[in-house]
Amino acid sequence: MYTIEDLALTLSKYLPYDEVAKVKRAYYFAEQAHDGQRRKSGEPYVTHPLAVAEILSILRMDCDGLAAALLHDVIEDTGISRDALTKQFGENVAGLVDGVSKLTHLEFNSQIEKQAHNFQKMAMAMADDIRVILVKLADRLHNMRTLDAMPANKKRRIARETLDIYAPIANRLGMYNVRVELESLAFQAYYPMRARMLHKAILKKYGQQRAKDIEKLEDAIRAELAADYIEAGISVREKHIYSIYQKMDKKRRSLDEIMDVMGVRIVTDRHDSCYRILGVIHSIFKPIEGRFKDYIAVPKSNGYQSLHTTVVGSNGIPMEVQIRTQEMDLVADNGIAAHWAYKAKGTSKTPSNHDRATKWVKSLLDMQQKARNPMEFVDNVKSDLFPDEVYVFTPTGQIVELPSGATPVDFAYGVHTEIGNSCISCRINRRLAPLSTQLESGQTVEIITAKNAQPNVAWLSFAITGKARTNIRHYLKDKQRENAISIGHRLLTRSLNAFKVNIGELTEAQISQVLINHNLDSLDDLLESIGKGRHVGYLVARELFPNYDEENLVTPQSFKVNGSEGMLLSYAKCCSPIPGDPIVGHVQVEKGIVIHHLNCPNVQDHLSSPERFIRMSWGKEIEEELHLSLIVTYINERGAVAKIASSISDTDFQVSNLEIIERGRISRLRLNITISSRIGLADAMRRIKAVRCVEKVSRETVIAR
Template sequence: MTEDKIITIDQLIQKILEGEKQYDLSKIVAAYEVANKYHQGQKRESGQPYITHPIAVAYILLELGMDTDTICAALLHDVVEDTDCTLEILQKRFGNDVAMLVNGVTKLKKVETFTKDEQKAENIRKILLAMSEDIRVIIIKLADRLHNMRTLNYCRDEKRRNIAHETMNIYAPIAHRLGIRSIKDELEDLSFMYLDPYAYNEIEKQMNMRKGSRDQLVEELMARIKERLAKDITPVPVIEGRVKSNYGIYKKVYRDGKEIDQIYDRYALRIIVNTVTECYNVLGIIHDMFRPIPNRFKDYISTPKANMYQSLHTTVIGREGVPFEVQIRTWDMHKTAEYGIAAHWKYKEGVNGGNTKDDRRLAWIRQIIESQQESDDVEEIVRAIKNDLAPEDVFAFTPKGDMITLPVGATVIDFAYAIHTEVGHKMCGAKVDKKMVSYDYEIKTGEIIEILTSNVPGHGPSRSWLNICKTNEAKSKIRLWFKRERREENIFEGRNALEREFRRNMIRVPEDDLEEFLKADMRRHNCDTLDDFFAAIGYGGVQLSKAISRLKTEYNKKYGEKHVDSTAEKEAKKSSGNTSGIIVDGVQDCAVRFAQCCNPLPGDDIVGFITKGHGVSIHRKDCVNYLSQKDDPELKDRWVSAKYEGSNKKSGYFKTTLDIIAVDRIGLLADVSSALAMINIYIYESTARELKNGNAILSITVSIAGMEQLNNVITKLKKIKNVISVERSGR
């Protein structure tokens, strides 16, 4: 099916009649008539009647061998979203299954409280939820996206790139995970063509230059292998030639820095036999005929990929000196490789509920849904999908020989949580091939990994693991543990984090008004009380970096810009205010104040803000307030360059607060005080709070001369026994 070819309903019906599979033709024709009626008068961006799109989607699904209800749903998939047709009408006319499938692929209507990104996140989440109930939803969506990509040239440039980017990041990885190779390859190639047209055309040109010699080489190899196999195997296996996709070549040429002639599997032969035993017999014959390249053999029969793909892969060199790949598989493996989970409908009649392989294919969908149910950040959801659906996997083993499949880059923490949630929670170390490794060790295929656990009461994961582990499943389980087991600590952490963000953005909401001010965000994240909201921030359920811009806008609306400006002046007035060591716009003797929203220290890159009657307020250059206001036409001229004098600056000391989390014990506070006294650091004030999990949080305000001394203090404190983390407050 070419990019511009229009499929008619007559061609769709002819395709159905020519196939071996039985369809309810009258139901399909009725679905077409309803779709044609509701789409009457609608046009695509190409100018073609809109009905050509659902017919094309149905044709793609027919080629995959999908069932009658799926074909009907494809014909009707846009009527609820784009016309006044309702799900009730479809349910009454075509039954529950068709209505459910159409609902699954129908985008949510615009909700007033949603931003554009939140709307996109909800639509992705809805698709995942629907496909976890019935995998046919995503197969329809993939066919829909494939036809849209084939006709994407009619859209404007910006829209083309956005759709291509979404396709590459979400739909192609899902097609890969479901094992539908034909759709995955075409989606990647079409996306690649719009995202990097120069590279695409260059590869196309290079491959066309080699086309004649390539076709001749493949034909000669196929003939030689077929002649040899005919002597040993009856019936003679089927042999096919294959050329690697443009995007597959691009990844190896541009990502790995290889020349096209260095890509061993750009030419490939596929040999299809009847039994697994014949697969290994053919492998022996191929290795006898050609010289195998070391470390280029992969046995995906004994260790299938996560999408259930099975095959033997070996790369060999013929007499011509050209390397080529040989894939050897049975017919059942071939069906799974080509059609993935869609082979369930293509080669079996009826619904095979409870199929173990299908259940395993769908498990990752539920994991993504569970981990992203509280997130309204579309980038986070896309990142989770990309991580969990990574095309490349590693295979490692437990000491008992159980195989665990994880994405490339996964760590021993991911491995522990893949075994069992409790194994991850109780993990206290790991051995790889009997050698101790750190938590950030990245797993490699074939390694034997032993997870060491602790049964000490209260033992659990560290928050730092969230920055180490790779898989969304592990991150979700760690967050859930902190949500359930460390509520008091989460509330404390969340409140501190919110206060720090408020200081950085000059947001000063009276304590009595705080709950009302945060009410909309609390409702958005299903939090009934302020403590629930603080706890959600503490365990990572609320992304402050995303919420703060919305809160700042709300603050400006409620309290007004004058309040914000006076707050900045008050903060500057409170900070230590002398002119020592600061050069403002080339002038040394300006009256300056240090803004508490970002707490600048000597050594920080700084900038000045000319206040109304209170001198110059000094901010860090990474201060959110500066970054958000520096291009404001009304404030732009009030920002001036500033810097420390350097070696000629006079000594000065500044107040800085440090937050210390440690395992609580007798003498902890004394050790902290002693450590600071030994390096002559003055303590202005300190507070400590014991937590029910055995940890303690200490906040100490100290006198610091600059960044170098601050880093030395933090390093010193981290060396104290049982200290878990030390962070500068207000960063």
């Protein structure tokens, strides 16, 4: 049975005597606090925090982190206060214990909203001190090792949240050993039958003569390296079972189709030896094309560095070979936890993966602050937890790492938020390309910006990184409020004109009373609410002047559409009004003003709320891209549709869709186009009418109810 003396012996190899003594004192404090408490397995409860500290000692965690590991359940389960811990062990340890305590009862498989709140809590705890999540990961790992004591339904829930949250976080922090064990244990608990069947299949396929083959392979590689005077450690292993299962599941492949089930790791002492070893391996075994990756020149986001190549072994079975230095190997196995190993050795060099992990955690906090709600935060962070990276270059040669499927918009925000916000187009390998293009490793991406540009809501349909999606939504949210306040100001001003008053002449008492009535904090909040259609300008004006004589009211002026109102002014799709049409505005909650053709039959649906209608007119200088449909009646002869489409193909009109709605000798089609004025519409109709087979062109102004 593992004891505190065993732990102390391990710690004495890298911690000074006084720090080992502090860890032992934390253990005895925890032992006394948990006295009488037992785990589900029947063991004394203190065996759990001791096991957690043992896991962290292998990662060479520092003194305060180990003390927090031993005390991590004290606040939650024994009633001992944070102040008492501060008095005994200092604020640093007490803060870590408090941070871990807040994460103790996360239940990620409960209601979605609760899951989102809990994940937010975890991100904030990580941002305060990243050791909090390391203690939590070690806590989860020991719980997974002792999961058999739990009832079946609880085992499945814990296994599922381990696969969904904890293993991906361990991966993101570069903690390979912890991630692999978490995944393997969770897979066996959540899919016990699949795990057993896959294990048997692997054993059957690769098990015979496996030990001899592995020994033979190691000897062959060692002999070739020795011939080139290269010193290196060699280990041959089988990929862990959950990794093989994931490949089979995601790619819909059988075990026979999965490559690199066997893996070879070669660890050397020098950076340049890695590339020499690669040459030796490729001289012994045939490399498989397209399966080489240089993570030394371009490290992964979690700091991982290694050369990867897949070759065909002597038995004809593909195997992956990983080549790296001892330093890279330490980082590969322990990730951010390697930081404390470096500190323990007294080296001044801080591994870059610690900085990367800290930067990632800070980016989580930034996302959390900008997200509108916990659900949006979780949605945005998923892509950062499950990255398959692509590596692209800036025009100056700087490497930018992005998740697979990322677009130039993600790239722009990855470089800088302001570049993303002012992006208008891009060049990929010096050629203009759509912003929705999925990027591939090795491409050079140049973002073209404009001073007055702004994010487009359509970007949310293809931007995938959390940073891009969060910043787009944040900008649009701020812009929407700005637009809403502007429209609300115009609507209230228009309504107050009927009372022969303007907003500047309102008294503080009048405004305060209306704000109290609607539980709002400021005049801007009121104007925003009017702009978004939650409150009606005319009714607010009546509240401001409750005793005003109706007979003295002046007919309000029409609301002029000038094209700069933003996203809270839109055009009804049922009638597609364009500049020059008689129009009317309908104020809808959260949509702002929706403009209809005055004769649109759908307007009649809203006559029960006449106060929500606004007299509208077009501004003189309006230049707005508007969508409408034309109905073309034509003689159905050979090539007729192509002639109609080409009649306006060389103009500025954009055709978004062409649909044949009636077939016969005389046929009809609907042509959806984008124009900016009645003059443009007349020109488009004239060009189409000039086609010899066209009988009639008419605008589809309204759609009957």
